[in-house]
Amino acid sequence: SFSLLSIFFAAVFVVTGVMRDDTHKSLEIIHSTPVSTPAMILTRMIGVWIATTLALSGLVLGTMAGPFMPWADEATFQSFNILHYIQPFFLFIVVNALIVSGIYTAIAVTTRNRTLVYVSAVGLLVLYLIGGVVAGENPPEWLGAMSTPFGDNALFFETQFWSAAEQNSQMAPIMGWVGLNRLIYGSLGL
Numbered sequence: 001s002f003s004l005l006s007i008f009f010a011a012v013f014v015v016t017g018v019m020r021d022d023t024h025k026s027l028e029i030i031h032s033t034p035v036s037t038p039a040m041i042l043t044r045m046i047g048v049w050i051a052t053t054l055a056l057s058g059l060v061l062g063t064m065a066g067p068f069m070p071w072a073d074e075a076t077f078q079s080f081n082i083l084h085y086i087q088p089f090f091l092f093i094v095v096n097a098l099i100v101s102g103i104y105t106a107i108a109v110t111t112r113n114r115t116l117v118y119v120s121a122v123g124l125l126v127l128y129l130i131g132g133v134v135a136g137e138n139p140p141e142w143l144g145a146m147s148t149p150f151g152d153n154a155l156f157f158e159t160q161f162w163s164a165a166e167q168n169s170q171m172a173p174i175m176g177w178v179g180l181n182r183l184i185y186g187s188l189g190l
Helices: 002-018 020-024 027-031 037-068 083-111 114-136 141-146 152-159 164-169 176-189
Strands: none
Touching: 002 020, 002 037, 002 083, 002 114, 037 083, 083 114, 083 176, 114 141, 114 152, 141 152, 141 176, 152 176
16 A cells, blocks of 8 residues: 555656756757667666655555554564565565656656646556456456556455465465566566
């Protein structure tokens, strides 16, 4: 759920980072250097991806610190396992940041319109909400799992019959619908 924030973080980073030349009227200066346009666009997209990932990593660090706070009830938490934080971080946050960074960079480079980048962020959120509605209408499993690019529906379809103990102790499966969703949408982001 936290990785949905990548929708808005990446939009802000794209407008400030990728569209910097248009804002400061320095596009001609950049193109007079030996840096090629595809290399410049790719490095800026990677910068947006890294900035978005770092912004969302604070959520993971805060969640990791939660069980160690003095007011936390020790009986509520299981033993600390760092893999339970690292695997979802790479499986969801890193891939979701890549997806939105790629989409917004493509929109920004193609249109050179920052308003359209922000509108596409709202549009992506609306598509996500529509995907949740589609998944709630009892569709074929493959359609429900692939209906959102953020992997949450795929995770739901993979773990819907897990007991509470399994959901609390096992990590998100990398294979199955989750893996296919991450592969398809991660490739789209690239």
